[in-house]
Amino acid sequence: MAYETELAIAQKAVMAAAQLCETVRRDMVPEAMEKQDKSPVTVADYGSQAIICKALSEAFPGDPVVGEEDAAELKQPEMRDRLQQVTQFVKGVMGTVTPEDVTQWIDHGNGTPAKRFWTLDPIDGTKGFLRGDQYAIALALIEDGDLKVGILGCPALDLGYGSTGLLFTAVRGEGTYMQPIAGGDAKQVKVVQPGDAERLRFVESVEASHGNQSEQEAVAKAVGITQASVRMDSQAKYGAVAAGEAALYLRLPSPKYPDYREKIWDHAAGAIVVEEAGGKVTDMYGKPLDFYSAAKMNDNRGVVVSNGTIHAEVMSALQAS
Ligand SMILES: Nc1ncnc2c1ncn2[C@@H]1O[C@H](COP(=O)(O)O)[C@@H](O)[C@H]1OP(=O)(O)O
Ligand SMILES: [Mg+2]
Ligand SMILES: [Mg+2]
Numbered sequence: 001m002a003y004e005t006e007l008a009i010a011q012k013a014v015m016a017a018a019q020l021c022e023t024v025r026r027d028m029v030p031e032a033m034e035k036q037d038k039s040p041v042t043v044a045d046y047g048s049q050a051i052i053c054k055a056l057s058e059a060f061p062g063d064p065v066v067g068e069e070d071a072a073e074l075k076q077p078e079m080r081d082r083l084q085q086v087t088q089f090v091k092g093v094m095g096t097v098t099p100e101d102v103t104q105w106i107d108h109g110n111g112t113p114a115k116r117f118w119t120l121d122p123i124d125g126t127k128g129f130l131r132g133d134q135y136a137i138a139l140a141l142i143e144d145g146d147l148k149v150g151i152l153g154c155p156a157l158d159l160g161y162g163s164t165g166l167l168f169t170a171v172r173g174e175g176t177y178m179q180p181i182a183g184g185d186a187k188q189v190k191v192v193q194p195g196d197a198e199r200l201r202f203v204e205s206v207e208a209s210h211g212n213q214s215e216q217e218a219v220a221k222a223v224g225i226t227q228a229s230v231r232m233d234s235q236a237k238y239g240a241v242a243a244g245e246a247a248l249y250l251r252l253p254s255p256k257y258p259d260y261r262e263k264i265w266d267h268a269a270g271a272i273v274v275e276e277a278g279g280k281v282t283d284m285y286g287k288p289l290d291f292y293s294a295a296k297m298n299d300n301r302g303v304v305v306s307n308g309t310i311h312a313e314v315m316s317a318l319q320a321s
């Protein structure tokens with residue numbers, strides 16, 4: 001199997017990070033700190049990035065990591081208690097560590113795209129995490145501009161499989177697998193097959209300002225989806241499409257933030273998980289997402305994720321609207 005070592009190390013790291021995130025949600029009411037761009041971050045976002053970056057830096061010291069968080073704010077003197085808290089949670093998962101270790105590991109995620117690199121969202125859907133809803137830990141390997149490995153940990157997702165917490169893994173050319181985070185066998189998953197009317201559902205963000213819900217509804221209707229959307233935070237939406245629980249995920253630019261550009265860590269892991277399950281991922285104009293030029297996908301607008309068979313129809317509906 002290709003990328004066996006990469007997959008094994010990344011999967012183990014994402015599992016450990018998932019354990020930290022769930023411990024934070026169990027042991028405290030996570031508080032949001034505000035970043036410079038006004039978006040929230042928690043001790044779990046930092047802890048998760050520390051754990052995964054440590055594992056990647058040890059196993060693949062030459063690979064840059066393009067991660068969402070950095071430790072600049074956490075290193076400020078007035079944040080000492082907060083850093084201590086992050087360190088305690090990291091310790092809980094991996095034994096002895098110092099606050100300096102933690103900030104160094106987090107800052108290992110300040111890399112830039114290269115011939116081969118990883119991209120990491122330590123908690124995707126921080127707002128969902130804070131609300132007690134869905135969130136994801138998303139890690140992907142990009143080589144020569146193509147997604148090669150994706151790991152998507154969804155600690156609060158069950159999709160009716162009877163165990164909460166699902167992990168999706170994908171390697172280019174080798175399919176997508178889903179397994180319970182709590183332990184158990186991995187099974188291969190496939191997107192919705194044509195004619196499966198019951199699963200012809202669409203998913204979108206809970207946060208109205210992360211998309212354009214009225215246009216998303218109109219487009220879904222235009223392609224024959226009659227059920228109301230399922231609203232879900234984070235890249236767990238990609239998991240739902242990969243597992244065949246929804247046929248479409250629409251993320252159209254919010255009229256409130258027309259200049260917003262999607263970030264690679266918000267889509268890389270989810271995209272390969274869906275593609276390897278047989279689905280298709282493009283921007284709203286049908287262009288492939290650019291995962292290699294920069295952390296921000298400057299030349300893409302919106303994201304459309306489908307089971308593949310309805311993709312062309314969705315593009316026509318978007319053009320007409
Ligand atoms: N205006 C926006 N349009 C699209 N996505 C956004 C917008 N603002 C923030 N986000 C991103 O949406 C993601 C969560 O999406 P979802 O609604 O699917 O759970 C977060 O990674 C967040 O990025 P950030 O962490 O930079 O705030
Ligand atoms: Mg995040
Ligand atoms: Mg995110």
Ligand SMILES: [Mg+2]
Nearest residue numbers: 039040068126
């Ligand atoms: Mg964030």
